[in-house]
Amino acid sequence: MYMLYEASINRMRVSVCVSLKQRNLEGYVGFANLPNQVYRKSVKRGFEFTLMVVGESGLGKSTLINSLFLTDLYSKDYPGPSQRIKKTVQVEQSKVLIKEGGVQLTLTIVDTPGFGDAVDNSNCWQPVINYIDSKCEDFLNAESRVNRRSMPDNRVHCCLYFIAPSGHGLKPLDIEFMKRLHDKVNVIPLIAKADTLTPEECQLFKKQIMKEIQEHKIKIYEFPDTEDDDDNKLIRKIKEKMPLAVVGSNVVIEVNGKKVRGRQYPWGVAEVENGEHCDFTVLRNMLIRTHMQDLKDVTNNVHYENYRSKKLAAVTCNGVDTSKTKGQLTKYGTISGKYPLAQMEEERREHVMKMKKMEAEMEQVFEMKVKEKKQKLKDSEAELERRHEQMKRNLEAQYKELEEKRRVFEEEKANWEAQQRILEQQKLDASKTMEKNKKKGKIF
Amino acid sequence: RADRPHGHGLSSSHNSSGGSTLLGYIGIDTIIEQMRKKTMKTGFDFNIMVVGHSGLGKSTLVNTLFKSHVSRKSAGWARDEKIPKTVEIKAVSHVIEEGGVKMKLTVVDTPGFGDQINNDNCWEPISKYINEQYEKFLKEEVNITRKKRIPDTRVHCCIYFISPTGHFLRQLDTEFMKRLSHSVNIIPVIAKADTMTLEERQEFKQRVRKELEVSGIEFYPQKEFDEDMEDKSDNDKIREAMPFAVVGSDKEYQVNGKRVLGRKTAWGIVEVENPNHCEFAQLRDFLIRSHLQDLKEVTHNIHYETYRAKRLNENGEYYNQ
Numbered sequence: 001m002y003m004l005y006e007a008s009i010n011r012m013r014v015s016v017c018v019s020l021k022q023r024n025l026e027g028y029v030g031f032a033n034l035p036n037q038v039y040r041k042s043v044k045r046g047f048e049f050t051l052m053v054v055g056e057s058g059l060g061k062s063t064l065i066n067s068l069f070l071t072d073l074y075s076k077d078y079p080g081p082s083q084r085i086k087k088t089v090q091v092e093q094s095k096v097l098i099k100e101g102g103v104q105l106t107l108t109i110v111d112t113p114g115f116g117d118a119v120d121n122s123n124c125w126q127p128v129i130n131y132i133d134s135k136c137e138d139f140l141n142a143e144s145r146v147n148r149r150s151m152p153d154n155r156v157h158c159c160l161y162f163i164a165p166s167g168h169g170l171k172p173l174d175i176e177f178m179k180r181l182h183d184k185v186n187v188i189p190l191i192a193k194a195d196t197l198t199p200e201e202c203q204l205f206k207k208q209i210m211k212e213i214q215e216h217k218i219k220i221y222e223f224p225d226t227e228d229d230d231d232n233k234l235i236r237k238i239k240e241k242m243p244l245a246v247v248g249s250n251v252v253i254e255v256n257g258k259k260v261r262g263r264q265y266p267w268g269v270a271e272v273e274n275g276e277h278c279d280f281t282v283l284r285n286m287l288i289r290t291h292m293q294d295l296k297d298v299t300n301n302v303h304y305e306n307y308r309s310k311k312l313a314a315v316t317c318n319g320v321d322t323s324k325t326k327g328q329l330t331k332y333g334t335i336s337g338k339y340p341l342a343q344m345e346e347e348r349r350e351h352v353m354k355m356k357k358m359e360a361e362m363e364q365v366f367e368m369k370v371k372e373k374k375q376k377l378k379d380s381e382a383e384l385e386r387r388h389e390q391m392k393r394n395l396e397a398q399y400k401e402l403e404e405k406r407r408v409f410e411e412e413k414a415n416w417e418a419q420q421r422i423l424e425q426q427k428l429d430a431s432k433t434m435e436k437n438k439k440k441g442k443i444f
Numbered sequence: 445r446a447d448r449p450h451g452h453g454l455s456s457s458h459n460s461s462g463g464s465t466l467l468g469y470i471g472i473d474t475i476i477e478q479m480r481k482k483t484m485k486t487g488f489d490f491n492i493m494v495v496g497h498s499g500l501g502k503s504t505l506v507n508t509l510f511k512s513h514v515s516r517k518s519a520g521w522a523r524d525e526k527i528p529k530t531v532e533i534k535a536v537s538h539v540i541e542e543g544g545v546k547m548k549l550t551v552v553d554t555p556g557f558g559d560q561i562n563n564d565n566c567w568e569p570i571s572k573y574i575n576e577q578y579e580k581f582l583k584e585e586v587n588i589t590r591k592k593r594i595p596d597t598r599v600h601c602c603i604y605f606i607s608p609t610g611h612f613l614r615q616l617d618t619e620f621m622k623r624l625s626h627s628v629n630i631i632p633v634i635a636k637a638d639t640m641t642l643e644e645r646q647e648f649k650q651r652v653r654k655e656l657e658v659s660g661i662e663f664y665p666q667k668e669f670d671e672d673m674e675d676k677s678d679n680d681k682i683r684e685a686m687p688f689a690v691v692g693s694d695k696e697y698q699v700n701g702k703r704v705l706g707r708k709t710a711w712g713i714v715e716v717e718n719p720n721h722c723e724f725a726q727l728r729d730f731l732i733r734s735h736l737q738d739l740k741e742v743t744h745n746i747h748y749e750t751y752r753a754k755r756l757n758e759n760g761e762y763y764n765q
Contacts, residue, residue, distance in 0.1 A: 056609075057609060057611055057612075058607070058608075058609020058610050058611045058612075059609070117614060117615065118615055119562075119563050119564055119615050119616050119619060120561075120562045120563065120564050121561050121562065121563070122561055122562045164499065164607075165499075165636075165639075166498060166499020166500070167499055168498055168499045171498075171559060172559065172560055172561050173561050176561060193639050195638075195639065195709065196636050196638060196639045198707055198708055198709050199709070199710060263641055264641055265638070265641055265642075265711075265712065265714075265721075266642065266718075266720050266721050267709075267711075267712035267713060267714050267715065267721055268709070268711035268712025269711055269712075270709070270710075270711050271711070274710075276710050277710050277711060
């Protein structure tokens, strides 16, 4: 079995590792250049990142996304999902390609409009969970294929959960959602629209939320400790500020001669990038500048592996696929002793079948078209025949008429000739008698 | 007129419609003064209910409205209190006095409204409570020996807090208001208005008003109860400005040498009573200074009468026996 094969390789590797010792180099070898090579390769390949935003409508999710990535993903012409009323929870994804300094990032934003908006919100987290699972499954299938030259990574790397700034604590919906999703994706809770709260209220609120998170044993994304002391200090500071209170805006306002992004109120301007006003810069630095790779790694190593082991355990433990999946996975587990070559044969056969099917379909279509054309031709032939017949009949009728006329004419002619003859005879007779008379007269 | 001494110098005239101009000062206008004295002695009741899901600043607003700590927020209500599993109705009464006038103010709070995952029928406990108060009053009225002054626990005004999402009304909001606008005076307000900038506020208000119109929700002051042109023009102005975008606070700060109620943020102080910052002052004037009595009257003459007619029709046989 494929899995055993891999496991045996690992066992061999283990025996090799034991004898490793650190040796000192006696000259410059040059593999210190390795990170640069990795860097150049990855820059060429480009990066992918999938970010999911969850929260009730009206919490400023679209605005925050626009502010984070300094783009207008949701603008006036293409308003964010929250501008359209939804009756059920939908999961929508939008892709955007961002280029900066030669590095290109394919950013996918997954939005969940309708979350928590209905009167009855039971199971409104189900579409979200289904989406995350389906993306993990796609990756699992792609990973299990024999031919895996292109493996797009569409798994959700980070889920930003927006908490309404009530100032009290977490709502039952927040707790339920986070409890169900902390095993599947990196959850980062945020306090939305933080300019509603005064600094004291914000502190109390944060403490309350962290207390409740610990109470319910929710595992939010934890920043990894690094070996560098300075970095650790920074990380500890970030940890104290969790959950981050953010304000989003892309409107530029002038404050004291400086142009800043912020929100203009009659009593002042709340600046988005001011660390004393809100934690937006912390979020942005953390999400983009320092921990993006770590988020991807944790997704790959922890959440995805969780999913994978659960999935495969469910399949192999019974020998029958208990889950509702189709495709490679089913064949993978139930048919034992499948070597990669055999699988390749499978795939080829599949491909051939597909081609055959397409061929058959095309043939069908072709036949149908031919039939149609034939029918059309027949019809036009019949039509022509009919017309021909009609014309012939017309002709005959005319002929008959003509014949009739001729007959009549002949009759008349015969009559007339007969009459002429009679007249002539009469004339002859008359002349004869006259001659006779003349002769007779002469005698007198 | 003949017995009147002409020395008073007042002309006599007699309208054929029945009204007559007075020939001397009688003193009918002192009745206002008498009423005032009586009311001051007896005091009057006002029952206000606040509805909205938790964290919208209901308790703070009520405290700010009546400039005293009448809401449970101050009564040592610790934040450790869990959100109740069903909607509870908590009524707290206080007696406040101003200028010799005593008012027994009852604040009815509804914790747990809209906080659950499944909020189906969360308006039912509230509807039941309102009808129970009407029932109590009806029973007292129908008694053979009535009390001199029936205690009025009917809800005169229900302030409904709309969450400042900036987009639309939530489904729960429209459901609640649709079902209760015919049994109680509903005044919708936009809570925590300091979340939105002025433009966002205007847009949101317009959208909310349109939605309320489309759903056929008649909030107080209802158009059908305007009595005359003056009322109508006043109320029209108020209806145009509703729902009021309010901010509540019970802390005072120093601004330009004055002590004002407000909220202090890192970028400025939101003044609660400044009409440029929010519409709290408008709401307070409307609710307390001009329409308090009208709220009570509409509740008594219209909502209560509707309930009474319905009940008496149901129990027609009982009362006829």
